[in-house]
Amino acid sequence: MRLTHARTEPPSSFDSKNKAATEAVLRKHRGQLEALQEVLYASQKKALLIVLQGMDTAGKDGTISHIFSGVNPQGCNVASFKVPTPAGGHA
Numbered sequence: 001m002r003l004t005h006a007r008t009e010p011p012s013s014f015d016s017k018n019k020a021a022t023e024a025v026l027r028k029h030r031g032q033l034e035a036l037q038e039v040l041y042a043s044q045k046k047a048l049l050i051v052l053q054g055m056d057t058a059g060k061d062g063t064i065s066h067i068f069s070g071v072n073p074q075g076c077n078v079a080s081f082k083v084p085t086p087a088g089g090h091a
Helices: 019-043 060-070
Strands: none
Touching (some): 019 060
């Protein structure tokens, strides 16, 4: 998969101010994630890497808890990374 081909904007029909509609979309996608997790876990051949990058208080923890609440935590690994050094290396 090429990330340059991945759509990152919400569909034009998505209304973030409509809480009921947002919850319905989230429920739908949670169900899809749950089903896909079962397929990936059962195959033991492929994995999914999700990277959330943001400054402190950017909402990463909230995103994880909302999006992945329907996913089995036994099939997940979560890792945090240290702040890179000013030279661009790893701390």
